Amino acid sequence: MNREARIQQAYENAKEVYGGYGVEVETILEKFDGIPVSIPCWQGDDIVGFEPKGAGASGGLTVTGNYPGRPGNPEEYRMDLEKSMSYIPGRIKVNLHSIYGENYEAGIDRDEYASRHFSNWIAWAKEKGVGLDMNATTFSHPYAESGLTISNPDENIRQFWIRHMQSVREISEDIGRELGQVCVFNTWVQDGMKDMPANRMKYRELMKQSFDEIFGKKQISTDYVYDALEPKLFAVGVESYTVGSNDFYLSYHGHARAKGIGNTILNLDMGHFHCEESAADKISAVMLFSDRFMAHITRGLRWDSDHVVINDEKTNDMMREIVRCGVLDQAFFGTDYFDASINRVAAWTIGTRATQRALLTAMLEPVRLLHRAEEDGDYTKRLMLMDEFRSLPANAVWEYYCLSKEKAVATEWLADLKQYEKDVMFKRNNS
Numbered sequence: 001m002n003r004e005a006r007i008q009q010a011y012e013n014a015k016e017v018y019g020g021y022g023v024e025v026e027t028i029l030e031k032f033d034g035i036p037v038s039i040p041c042w043q044g045d046d047i048v049g050f051e052p053k054g055a056g057a058s059g060g061l062t063v064t065g066n067y068p069g070r071p072g073n074p075e076e077y078r079m080d081l082e083k084s085m086s087y088i089p090g091r092i093k094v095n096l097h098s099i100y101g102e103n104y105e106a107g108i109d110r111d112e113y114a115s116r117h118f119s120n121w122i123a124w125a126k127e128k129g130v131g132l133d134m135n136a137t138t139f140s141h142p143y144a145e146s147g148l149t150i151s152n153p154d155e156n157i158r159q160f161w162i163r164h165m166q167s168v169r170e171i172s173e174d175i176g177r178e179l180g181q182v183c184v185f186n187t188w189v190q191d192g193m194k195d196m197p198a199n200r201m202k203y204r205e206l207m208k209q210s211f212d213e214i215f216g217k218k219q220i221s222t223d224y225v226y227d228a229l230e231p232k233l234f235a236v237g238v239e240s241y242t243v244g245s246n247d248f249y250l251s252y253h254g255h256a257r258a259k260g261i262g263n264t265i266l267n268l269d270m271g272h273f274h275c276e277e278s279a280a281d282k283i284s285a286v287m288l289f290s291d292r293f294m295a296h297i298t299r300g301l302r303w304d305s306d307h308v309v310i311n312d313e314k315t316n317d318m319m320r321e322i323v324r325c326g327v328l329d330q331a332f333f334g335t336d337y338f339d340a341s342i343n344r345v346a347a348w349t350i351g352t353r354a355t356q357r358a359l360l361t362a363m364l365e366p367v368r369l370l371h372r373a374e375e376d377g378d379y380t381k382r383l384m385l386m387d388e389f390r391s392l393p394a395n396a397v398w399e400y401y402c403l404s405k406e407k408a409v410a411t412e413w414l415a416d417l418k419q420y421e422k423d424v425m426f427k428r429n430n431s
């Protein structure tokens with residue numbers, strides 16, 4: 001049997017199996033096809049970006065590895081991105097950092113970044129039919145060396161980062177308007193301390209004030225921008241105290257909503273909690289009080305929050321929970337990882353495809369039957385179904401979807417990437 005016929009037949013069988021549980025596979029596929037996953041720009045070049053002097057990651061972010069072939073300019077970078085996109089079915093967005101703008105004028109600093117620095121990205125996104133998300137970049141900068149940015153008691157430094165965030169938020173607004181879809185403005189900041197602070201209150205108070213100024217500067221339509229707050233437990237070098245902790249951001253979100261400041265939402269990064277803590281469990285708690293949320297799908301491993309996403313238990317758990325909670329239409333899906341020890345284009349491809357596959361698998365779960373068993377108080381049946389549903393033929397549906405989008409099925413993309421690596425990536429000299 002040839003490739004197409006094999007995939008088609010497995011798909012027809014899968015449809016029958018799912019149909020037996022009341023799941024209409026075609027309807028699910030149609031919905032799935034419209035859900036974008038945002039690709040992390042930082043995986044493409046170890047978060048160097050295109051500022052005149054790319055500094056590389058710092059501030060609790062460490063990219064390990066030195067795999068050859070890193071792109072050294074926007075053209076090489078977008079070429080790699082397009083290569084990865086050629087292997088990815090379904091809608092995507094690119095999650096940019098503010099240091100990935102272009103044509104910065106001499107002497108310009110981050111507090112003066114503007115939409116003109118992103119005009120190439122906007123034109124490219126329009127041409128490719130993809131969306132863009134945006135991140136303020138508070139690390140890898142002389143004003144970030146103390147480890148405190150918007151919570152810095154030095155008013156000059158604090159105001160510098162406030163202006164930075166305000167300008168990046170306005171860039172996000174222009175992007176949202178230009179592309180006709182929401183651009184999530186993410187505000188992760190690394191602020192914290194290696195050792196115990198004597199005055200924890202002070203920095204949180206400053207951070208609260210700063211966010212009030214950042215989001216309070218301008219009311220922006222939610223058609224264009226949501227302001228994502230991304231809590232984190234700790235980072236390397238920031239072991240004792242993170243100003244933007246989960247409790248801080250949950251409270252700040254409530255405050256901002258009550259006062260009508262900005263369009264805040266929570267960004268639940270799966271790698272930002274205790275290893276045994278479930279980010280999935282937080283979705284229902286947050287979404288009872290919010291209209292939207294972002295998920296940073298990633299694979300936390302011990303002290304590293306950002307390994308390349310694979311189809312592991314936590315990723316599937318996160319996706320299942322989003323669907324079971326009925327908040328799929330409220331989710332912004334971002335992925336968040338860096339790995340410079342493997343081919344960077346492959347990392348993008350593996351992580352995005354794994355995220356999509358886990359999402360599709362969760363959408364196919366016969367969730368109504370699980371809810372019904374629980375409502376009936378039949379926890380025995382609930383557990384049996386949950387376990388049984390893990391073995392449903394979701395992969396056959398995924399492969400059919402890839403085929404229908406004329407994208408690689410299973411491992412088919414790797415040989416082509418190895419050729420690209422040889423012909424293009426390994427000929428660069430950017431390390």
Ligand SMILES: C[C@H](O)[C@H](O)[C@@H](O)C(=O)CO
Pocket residue numbers: 042047135188230232269296305306336337
């Ligand atoms: C580069 C990003 O801003 C970063 O990964 C952030 O989202 C994060 O999760 C930091 O740990």
Ligand SMILES: [Mn+2]
Pocket residue numbers: 188230269296336
């Ligand atoms: Mn993140």
